[in-house]
Amino acid sequence: GYRKGGYHAVRPGDQFAAGRYVAQRKLGWGNFSTVWLAFDVQSQKYVALKIQKSAPEFAQAALHEIEFLSEITKRDPSNCKCIIQLIDHFKHTGPNGQHICLIFEFLGDSLLKLVQYNRYKGIGFDRVKRICKSILVGLDYLHSELGIIHSDLKLENVLLVSTIDPSKDPIRSGLKPNLERPEGNPNNGEVGLNPIEKKLKMRARRVLAKLAEKRKSVAESSRSERTLDGIDLTCKIVDFGNACWADKQFTDFIQTRQYRAPEIILGAGYSFSVDMWSFACIAFELATGEMLFTPKEGHGYSEDEDHLALMMELLGKMPKKIATMGTRSKEYFDRHGDLKRIRRLKMSSIERILVDKYKTSESDAREFAKFLCPLLDFAPEKRPTAAECLKHPWLQYNEDKNFGSVNNNDAKNIDLAQSTGTSRNCTNIDA
Ligand code: ADP
Ligand code: MG
Numbered sequence: 001g002y003r004k005g006g007y008h009a010v011r012p013g014d015q016f017a018a019g020r021y022v023a024q025r026k027l028g029w030g031n032f033s034t035v036w037l038a039f040d041v042q043s044q045k046y047v048a049l050k051i052q053k054s055a056p057e058f059a060q061a062a063l064h065e066i067e068f069l070s071e072i073t074k075r076d077p078s079n080c081k082c083i084i085q086l087i088d089h090f091k092h093t094g095p096n097g098q099h100i101c102l103i104f105e106f107l108g109d110s111l112l113k114l115v116q117y118n119r120y121k122g123i124g125f126d127r128v129k130r131i132c133k134s135i136l137v138g139l140d141y142l143h144s145e146l147g148i149i150h151s152d153l154k155l156e157n158v159l160l161v162s163t164i165d166p167s168k169d170p171i172r173s174g175l176k177p178n179l180e181r182p183e184g185n186p187n188n189g190e191v192g193l194n195p196i197e198k199k200l201k202m203r204a205r206r207v208l209a210k211l212a213e214k215r216k217s218v219a220e221s222s223r224s225e226r227t228l229d230g231i232d233l234t235c236k237i238v239d240f241g242n243a244c245w246a247d248k249q250f251t252d253f254i255q256t257r258q259y260r261a262p263e264i265i266l267g268a269g270y271s272f273s274v275d276m277w278s279f280a281c282i283a284f285e286l287a288t289g290e291m292l293f294t295p296k297e298g299h300g301y302s303e304d305e306d307h308l309a310l311m312m313e314l315l316g317k318m319p320k321k322i323a324t325m326g327t328r329s330k331e332y333f334d335r336h337g338d339l340k341r342i343r344r345l346k347m348s349s350i351e352r353i354l355v356d357k358y359k360t361s362e363s364d365a366r367e368f369a370k371f372l373c374p375l376l377d378f379a380p381e382k383r384p385t386a387a388e389c390l391k392h393p394w395l396q397y398n399e400d401k402n403f404g405s406v407n408n409n410d411a412k413n414i415d416l417a418q419s420t421g422t423s424r425n426c427t428n429i430d431a
Pocket of ligand 2: 030031156157239
């Protein structure tokens with residue numbers, strides 16, 4: 001939190017880089033940073049200001065991100081490659097230490113928010129296709145022109161390009177840039193709460209949480225239209241804190257759990273195709289509102305083993321050669337290439353799940369599955385590249401045509417037995 005080595009507390013009106021950037025309001029945060037809307041006095045434009053936590057490991061990660069972003073920005077002067085552009089970077093000293101700050105072009109909401117605003121129902125195939133195209137343009141640029149693997153693609157790390165001028169968005173605060181310095185000590189702990197709210201928060205956290213939950217669904221449905229207004233559905237890939245060069249990798253263990261490729265779990269080495277696996281997970285999640293894989297630890301098996309089992313239930317058995325190839329293969333597979341502790345798999349397919357669980361029409365399900373399945377090949381080298389994907393018939397669509405959308409009206413009545421998420425019978429052969 002907001003302590004030595006941690007986040008830098010900011011208040012609207014705070015100045016950065018000798019007064020060039022003036023903080024407006026908080027846009028978001030991650031494990032490493034807080035991100036603020038700021039006004040650039042020099043260019044008279046709104047920008048995003050990412051303020052990294054100050055401890056050395058976070059500073060190191062920020063320098064790492066700057067290395068990648070500088071290259072990305074330098075080689076894309078026309079800013080059309082669907083990757084976030086870095087505008088500036090500098091150091092800012094505050095009570096919690098020295099923070100590396102990055103200035104980005106201002107973007108809109110993340111794909112996660114888009115899915116949340118649609119109440120986890122999926123956003124319709126026409127929108128999915130548009131977003132997929134943008135992500136693929138970005139990935140093709142990263143992979144084939146720069147040799148960079150993103151390594152952490154997920155909904156939070158893809159932001160919509162907002163055509164809304166932040167100063168003109170009536171729902172957002174600050175119609176004019178706020179260039180006033182705040183009164184008193186600008187760095188007095190938690191931001192965004194007045195003393196009464198703080199007391200309330202302490203006393204009635206649970207009550208508030210319940211209330212918030214109730215209001216959320218109402219608010220989300222009314223906000224969904226707003227989020228989609230003023231957005232042309234292009235988007236940009238952000239967060240290069242975990243990126244690596246294909247020929248200079250830093251760690252064996254990458255990606256966020258649900259988007260992780262099988263070769264990472266198995267410790268079998270990786271390349272650009274790990275991003276293609278995550279991309280397929282994103283496409284599925286946009287279409288259905290639910291993650292493709294949500295592995296859980298169970299009695300007698302680990303989260304990793306469940307993850308491998310879920311993959312095989314959906315995509316077929318992993319070829320023995322691939323299953324036994326990694327440095328960690330022996331932890332999960334026997335010498336026949338069967339999972340050691342999860343013996344009975346409930347086989348299904350993406351197409352079946354789309355039809356049965358998400359009520360997608362047969363033809364839409366077939367077409368979408370044809371696009372997704374090659375990306376989810378257990379053999380990494382067989383997965384299509386981003387450039388090949390861009391040529392796929394599923395993405396060649398007529399803008400005027402009305403595409404079928406995933407119908408989730410029956411979401412509550414889903415027979416969970418048909419999904420892959422039910423508890424499994426497991427045999428611990430060691431027992
Ligand atoms: P971290 O490395 O800490 O995860 P990110 O770069 O992912 O930081 O940014 C955290 C969040 O801040 C994002 O998920 C998003 O909500 C918001 N954000 C980041 N960059 C921008 C931007 N350029 N424009 C608008 N919001 C942004
Ligand atoms: Mg992030």
